[in-house]
Amino acid sequence: MTLASSLEDFSLAELFRMIDQGHKSGRLTIWVSANSPTSETQTCYIWFRQGRVVAASDRPDGQGLTSKIVEKNWLSQRVIERLHGLSSSEIPLGLALKMQGALQAEQLNWLFMSQMQHIWKLLEFRTGRFDLDGKASLPSTEMTGLSTPAMEVVLSGLRTLKNWHALADALPTPDSAIQNITPGQPQIRLNAREWQVWEFAKGTVSLQDIAIQLNQPTTTIQQAAFRLMLAGLVEEIPLVVCKSSLPSPVDELDMLAPATSLSDLLDKRKSETAEKSRVSPSLLQNLVGFLRSKS
Amino acid sequence: MEILRIVVTGTVGAGKTSFIQTISEIEVVNTDRRATDETAQLKRDTTVAFDFGRLTISPDQAMHLYGTPGQSRFDFMGDILIRKAHAYILLVNAHRPQDFRDVRRILNFMNQRVQIPIVVGLTHMDYPDAWTPDDIILALGLFDTTRRIPLVQVNATDRTSVSNALIALIHQWTCSGFGSSVRLR
Ligand SMILES: Nc1nc2c(ncn2[C@@H]2O[C@H](COP(=O)(O)OP(=O)(O)O)[C@@H](O)[C@H]2O)c(=O)[nH]1
Ligand SMILES: [Mg+2]
Numbered sequence: 001m002t003l004a005s006s007l008e009d010f011s012l013a014e015l016f017r018m019i020d021q022g023h024k025s026g027r028l029t030i031w032v033s034a035n036s037p038t039s040e041t042q043t044c045y046i047w048f049r050q051g052r053v054v055a056a057s058d059r060p061d062g063q064g065l066t067s068k069i070v071e072k073n074w075l076s077q078r079v080i081e082r083l084h085g086l087s088s089s090e091i092p093l094g095l096a097l098k099m100q101g102a103l104q105a106e107q108l109n110w111l112f113m114s115q116m117q118h119i120w121k122l123l124e125f126r127t128g129r130f131d132l133d134g135k136a137s138l139p140s141t142e143m144t145g146l147s148t149p150a151m152e153v154v155l156s157g158l159r160t161l162k163n164w165h166a167l168a169d170a171l172p173t174p175d176s177a178i179q180n181i182t183p184g185q186p187q188i189r190l191n192a193r194e195w196q197v198w199e200f201a202k203g204t205v206s207l208q209d210i211a212i213q214l215n216q217p218t219t220t221i222q223q224a225a226f227r228l229m230l231a232g233l234v235e236e237i238p239l240v241v242c243k244s245s246l247p248s249p250v251d252e253l254d255m256l257a258p259a260t261s262l263s264d265l266l267d268k269r270k271s272e273t274a275e276k277s278r279v280s281p282s283l284l285q286n287l288v289g290f291l292r293s294k295s
Numbered sequence: 296m297e298i299l300r301i302v303v304t305g306t307v308g309a310g311k312t313s314f315i316q317t318i319s320e321i322e323v324v325n326t327d328r329r330a331t332d333e334t335a336q337l338k339r340d341t342t343v344a345f346d347f348g349r350l351t352i353s354p355d356q357a358m359h360l361y362g363t364p365g366q367s368r369f370d371f372m373g374d375i376l377i378r379k380a381h382a383y384i385l386l387v388n389a390h391r392p393q394d395f396r397d398v399r400r401i402l403n404f405m406n407q408r409v410q411i412p413i414v415v416g417l418t419h420m421d422y423p424d425a426w427t428p429d430d431i432i433l434a435l436g437l438f439d440t441t442r443r444i445p446l447v448q449v450n451a452t453d454r455t456s457v458s459n460a461l462i463a464l465i466h467q468w469t470c471s472g473f474g475s476s477v478r479l480r
């Protein structure tokens with residue numbers, strides 16, 4: 001079973017949260033086109049193991065990592081192939097080269113970061129599609145041996161994201177509040193802005209009011225709140241003005257029940273608009289029996 | 296007359312009207328289209344239209360179903376409706392991931408406002424591109440133990456399926472201690 005959608009319908013950021021929280025593994029394929037009709041479609045691949053990003057590449061042939069190493073003039077393609085051939089094929093290429101002393105830890109870090117930068121660029125694309133194949137195997141030739149939780153990858157990307165166009169619909173709305181949903185202090189590393197916004201996560205203050213209190217643009221606060229949502233720390237809570245002075249639509253509908261008159265209803269409304277009647281166990285039991293017999 | 300009030304909510308096209316129509320013994324009445332003299336006075340102040348259906352269980356017991364209109368996100372949630380409903384069913388169209396964000400907001404909203412039984416009903420599961428229940432649980436953030444809500448698959452146009460969804464809702468109710476316990480055979 002694959003997990004697929006257009007990027008307009010479901011953002012990459014939200015997908016990464018799902019992958020992280022669902023500890024998903026497999027290969028994510030993303031087809032994006034720049035926001036102009038003439039531009040070509042690019043295809044990108046990201047691999048996950050248990051909710052962690054293990055590799056990313058824009059090549060289908062498994063040669064992305066090798067070409068980066070060659071480009072940096074660290075090793076030749078021939079040497080890479082020979083050294084990788086000496087170790088078991090399941091061992092990530094980066095790790096194999098490091099074990100043989102051909103690459104240093106900092107070089108692996110650089111290679112992994114350049115794969116992450118690839119992912120961060122994808123966050124800006126508004127149009128495209130994705131498809132997560134949970135059965136795909138992991139490509140050792142694209143892997144450095146390093147990995148990071150999908151959530152951290154996306155949080156880092158969003159902290160420096162310039163163009164938030166693609167996420168406009170995903171952001172919490174300015175008149176919503178945020179509510180803390182974790183017990184205690186966040187375990188994840190937050191930046192200063194996120195901490196400030198987190199202090200307001202009590203489900204009562206709208207994001208636009210937080211913006212006023214912190215003297216920041218509302219979009220800045222929405223973006224920080226969105227990152228807290230992706231981190232699984234808060235949920236968006238719509239704030240709705242209380243409309244309890246309006247007549248109840250339920251009262252109106254009660255007239256459709258047999259044997260009720262308008263005057264009855266109006267009287268009743270005065271006395272107990274807000275009261276919810278109790279339901280007896282016998283009703284529930286009879287209803288279940290009724291539904292079973294009629295279905 | 297003892298009345299059980301169930302609110303059927305969800306995004307546009309999820310199957311709310313069908314759900315009520317499938318189980319109701321009367322033609323579903325949309326209150327917006329009812330403009331008799333009797334209702335006129337109340338209607339003047341009432342801005343939203345509801346689908347209404349009914350099922351008579353016994354001479355003095357009935358279930359009423361109220362389908363919320365799908366307009367902008369939260370206008371449908373009048374405070375009084377919230378206080379009067381005994382239970383909710385939230386329908387989610389499983390092949391429209393673009394709706395999942397709004398569903399998540401609705402769940403958060405209700406979670407904060409009311410302590411009444413709720414089940415999430417996944418409709419349109421027969422579509423080939425429908426997301427799996429497991430993925431929808433993740434997308435809605437329902438895997439968390441504090442926010443766990445029962446999920447049922449339901450075809451809103453099928454009577455047995457709708458009955459089973461309602462039975463699941465009552466089951467959730469009696470198991471979660473909202474009502475007195477009921478023996479479910
Ligand atoms: N294939 C399929 N169609 C469904 C299902 N549930 C509802 N529908 C159809 O979806 C459409 C929208 O349903 P409707 O009840 O009007 O949605 P509402 O906007 O929530 O009231 C109708 O054509 C229904 O027949 C389902 O589970 N599977
Ligand atoms: Mg409808």
